[in-house]
Amino acid sequence: MNLTETQQAEIAVNRANYEKLKAAGQGATPRALPDLTPKGGAALAEEHIVSHETIPGGWYVFGRLKAGESLRLVNPTGRSSVALVAWNARDVSERLNHADTVKVQWSADLRKGRLLLSDMGKVLFAITQDTLGAHDALMGGSTAASNASKYGGDHRNTRDNFRLAAGKLGLAAADLPQPVVFFAPVQVGAQGRFVWNEGKRARSDFVDLRAEMDVLFALSNNPHPLDPAPDYAPGDVEAIRFRLPIPIDDYCRTGSPEAIRAFQNNAAAALA
């Protein structure tokens, strides 16, 4: 295709802009990602805890969070993975979008300091504490068929758990976004093959997710499809709902130009 000089000049400007954004997004601008939370760190005081639920292995929970409330997911046995889906409580057509989450942040590496984004350029959750930094944003959870082919027989699975949660929230299967999965050390290796790094997962790992708008959410506690354990044996998981003051210099809100702009979109929508 023959391009005019003006077109070529526009292309050059847009390419230069993109390279600048990419360098910033994949670098440490304006702030480097925070260190992972030490095991046993970031203890929660009783007065900050709103409620506490144990999710038995294989099961699910669902609920609502107000903006500013958090969930701490604790993996006491180290043998569970927890999938999450979420919606804007004021407009459930806005929901978690794993593709925008990884594209906008220039990374599939969900970890402390990063955000979970909606399909409308806004922040659903900020990952404020995280002891392992090994979560899955690309592959998602299990199905009845994937469990049957792996373990034989009939086992509780991520997809059906989320269908139950969505149904009880008054939503349809079509409203289910693709999940992200915590405590799921999935990496993309050579030739694009997915690799599981079991060594990154340990007993008592936890991750804190702070709701950045009023949300509906569902959690499913099932073995990840890549979990190498030969038996279907997910441990119980703790889900602690709490509220802590948000620091002025909160990393998740200020750590990258993308985060700052996404929170500007949240702020604009909150006025509506």
Next chain:
Amino acid sequence: MSMFVCDPVEAIHDFEIAAGKPWSHRLRKGQRLRVIDSYGQQAVDTLFYNALDYAERYSAQDTLREQGSAYVVEGTALISNEGRVMARIVANTGGPHDTSAGACSCESNTVRFGHHVKYQHACRENFVLEVLRYGMTKRDIPPNVNFFMNVPVEPDGALAVIDGVSKPGDYVELVAEMDLLVVISNCPQINNPCNGFFPTPVRALIFAGPEA
């Protein structure tokens, strides 16, 4: 390249999809769709629905889980949210295709590139317009396949849209494994390399299945 590639002169339909525009078409089971990147480096954002039940639609995560790897290539089975095979990629000259980075939208573009790009055309606009024609809404738009979009994922998770590897005339061809509604946004993005910063037209050829 597959030995079963169809001859373009045998196509039963030959559509030109203008730069930046949406397109949709019903594909019978057994029919083939060839998407031709006429000018090279043009992302073609694509969704699939079961033509008899739109609640069953393409699922990027099911597709990647079943094949155990991160890109759409020759041989990839495109899987639905019901775990069924919707289509298979039977030929591909255009490099690995992305299915993890989704479609551009006015809203996500503001986060990625700055609020000044909010009022630029985007794939989500195309998808919304096109699926509304079939009685669907934004709720029915899942993360899609991006033919000819090059998004390597590094071992440390780093991920970016980089220059496409498709040359003028490269194509990807798939066979429908169920009756499908195919919805395409010929990507209008000018702020990243997915279209070489200059969106161009693509072609869609349809070939009859063996029983037609």
